[in-house]
Amino acid sequence: MGQQIRQAHFDVVVLGGGVSGVTAAAAAAKNGRKVLLIEAGPMLGGELLSGMSIDGLLNARGEYVVGGISDELLNECREMDGFIGPIHDYRLICYVCVDPEVMKIAVVRLLARYGVTPWLYTLAEDVVVDGGRITGLVAVNKNGRTLVTADYFLDCSGDGDLAVMAGAPYELGAPDGELRPLSLMFRMSNVENEPFLAFGRDNPESLAVGESDYIRAGRTDAQLAMELYKQGQPSLFFKSDGPFLRSAIESGELAPTALIMIMPTSAARKEVCVNTTRVAENIVGMDAAKVSATMSTLMEQVWGCVKFLKRKMPGFGNAQFAGLAPRIGIRETRRIMGDYVLTLEDAVGATKHPDCVAKGAHHVDIHQDGLKQVRIAIGNGGSYDIPFQCLLPKGLDNVMVAGRCLSATREGMGTARTMGPCMAMGQAVGTAAAMCIDRGYRDVRQLAVRDLQMVLRDQGAVIDGAH
Numbered sequence: 001m002g003q004q005i006r007q008a009h010f011d012v013v014v015l016g017g018g019v020s021g022v023t024a025a026a027a028a029a030k031n032g033r034k035v036l037l038i039e040a041g042p043m044l045g046g047e048l049l050s051g052m053s054i055d056g057l058l059n060a061r062g063e064y065v066v067g068g069i070s071d072e073l074l075n076e077c078r079e080m081d082g083f084i085g086p087i088h089d090y091r092l093i094c095y096v097c098v099d100p101e102v103m104k105i106a107v108v109r110l111l112a113r114y115g116v117t118p119w120l121y122t123l124a125e126d127v128v129v130d131g132g133r134i135t136g137l138v139a140v141n142k143n144g145r146t147l148v149t150a151d152y153f154l155d156c157s158g159d160g161d162l163a164v165m166a167g168a169p170y171e172l173g174a175p176d177g178e179l180r181p182l183s184l185m186f187r188m189s190n191v192e193n194e195p196f197l198a199f200g201r202d203n204p205e206s207l208a209v210g211e212s213d214y215i216r217a218g219r220t221d222a223q224l225a226m227e228l229y230k231q232g233q234p235s236l237f238f239k240s241d242g243p244f245l246r247s248a249i250e251s252g253e254l255a256p257t258a259l260i261m262i263m264p265t266s267a268a269r270k271e272v273c274v275n276t277t278r279v280a281e282n283i284v285g286m287d288a289a290k291v292s293a294t295m296s297t298l299m300e301q302v303w304g305c306v307k308f309l310k311r312k313m314p315g316f317g318n319a320q321f322a323g324l325a326p327r328i329g330i331r332e333t334r335r336i337m338g339d340y341v342l343t344l345e346d347a348v349g350a351t352k353h354p355d356c357v358a359k360g361a362h363h364v365d366i367h368q369d370g371l372k373q374v375r376i377a378i379g380n381g382g383s384y385d386i387p388f389q390c391l392l393p394k395g396l397d398n399v400m401v402a403g404r405c406l407s408a409t410r411e412g413m414g415t416a417r418t419m420g421p422c423m424a425m426g427q428a429v430g431t432a433a434a435m436c437i438d439r440g441y442r443d444v445r446q447l448a449v450r451d452l453q454m455v456l457r458d459q460g461a462v463i464d465g466a467h
């Protein structure tokens with residue numbers, strides 16, 4: 001149709017405005033580069049806006065294993081009274097919670113502070129590749145097409161779109177096609193803490209607690225439920241094989257689920273997020289038609305659970321439905337294959353690597369259909385290292401990945417995809433891109449990892465230590 005393609009140039013282009021893209025863009029801009037952040041949707045922050053807890057920032061011992069840009073973001077939330085934590089689940093992990101409405105502002109403040117240019121409503125459609133380098137990305141929005149050139153491209157698209165368009169190898173799901181379920185988070189406000197927590201304390205057999213030797217530490221379910229009560233936060237996880245949920249699922253009152261996970265979002269609104277819905281049909285997250293078709297089922301599950309909680313859960317009698325996450329949650333799509341592949345053994349063995357640029361601490365989580373979910377704890381309540389090589393797609397010189405499309409086995413990704421490590425990986429690739437440009441490196445592999453580690457350490461990242 002003869003429409004002319006526009007042109008734009010930035011030092012670094014980040015694809016994807018989820019948690020890893022936001023931190024990658026902030027880190028590259030903080031280190032002096034002109035950064036474009038491209039996002040197909042209408043908001044920045046991804047699952048940070050869903051109301052879910054931020055997992056993998058701390059290990060099960062309660063030590064922070066991620067820092068730097070994540071601290072800046074959480075401090076923004078704290079200043080707006082939108083930060084809660086750390087919280088212990090007395091099951092497997094420690095985590096922090098945020099007010100997702102406040103987080104919307106915090107993310108934009110962070111990016112504005114460092115002068116990142118955001119392009120919302122913009123899809124990356126294609127790339128121009130020359131040898132092992134991406135030289136340009138074709139972005140499409142209502143202005144038409146723009147060829148964006150840059151020195152470095154960071155793939156934080158969750159799906160690895162950029163790396164795949166440039167020819168990187170990838171894997172998708174299990175060999176038999178299994179993929180983690182899709183879910184939709186929702187929130188309820190005006191929840192009364194005391195009766196809710198007392199119900200958990202008095203029904204320990206219904207709670208998911210003490211799933212690792214480290215957390216259990218010889219304690220009974222009742223003792224762990226008492227710890228949750230004493231903690232005082234509206235944070236309880238009910239398991240499908242406990243009497244409370246089992247009877248609701250068997251009677252058809254509640255859709256089949258592995259857990260109902262309830263965690264706080266706002267003390268002022270007495271509000272919690274509920275993570276429980278699921279469509280486990282091995283839907284590929286890039287298939288827009290199939291993902292869209294799950295909406296009705298997920299929304300009916302949400303409403304069924306709202307009614308169930310109001311009817312049956314102490315503390316929820318006068319609670320109100322307070323909102324849905326902005327999008328259907330997609331847990332698993334492509335894993336880009338890089339110079340190193342993070343494995344189950346790396347994670348559960350709390351393995352340390354000399355080329356560590358980020359850490360993870362969440363258990364390996366493999367959601368399945370029906371009531372099933374596999375959870376494997378990280379050894380001794382510790383953390384594992386994510387080597388820089390997990391962020392370097394095979395065969396590409398000026399492209400890095402961060403977030404859930406990192407180079408990992410399905411199990412490795414089942415822990416590293418949590419938001420804590422996504423932030424740490426984002427910071428690592430943003431910083432690395434800025435350093436490579438400063439030094440005139442055309443191939444990221446010219447950058448000595450120890451030099452990157454030095455800058456990351458200076459800027460608050462956690463990459464050392466035995467935790």
Ligand SMILES: Cc1cc2nc3c(=O)[nH]c(=O)nc-3n(C[C@H](O)[C@H](O)[C@H](O)COP(=O)(O)OP(=O)(O)OC[C@H]3O[C@@H](n4cnc5c(N)ncnc54)[C@H](O)[C@@H]3O)c2cc1C
Pocket residue numbers: 015016017018019020021038039040041046047048052053054055056122123124125156157158159161182183184328329330331402403404405417418419420422
């Ligand atoms: C249902 C569910 C429950 C979870 N529970 C938790 C939890 O309790 N705690 C926790 O810490 N983690 C949890 N996770 C995991 C975690 O939230 C995600 O793995 C993480 O947020 C992924 O971040 P990301 O930045 O890698 O990718 P995404 O959040 O997927 O962000 C990628 C962004 O890129 C954009 N994009 C993709 N392709 C293109 C393109 N071609 N052009 C333009 N834009 C594009 C997308 O619109 C998207 O916004 C959960 C995830 C889900 C889905």
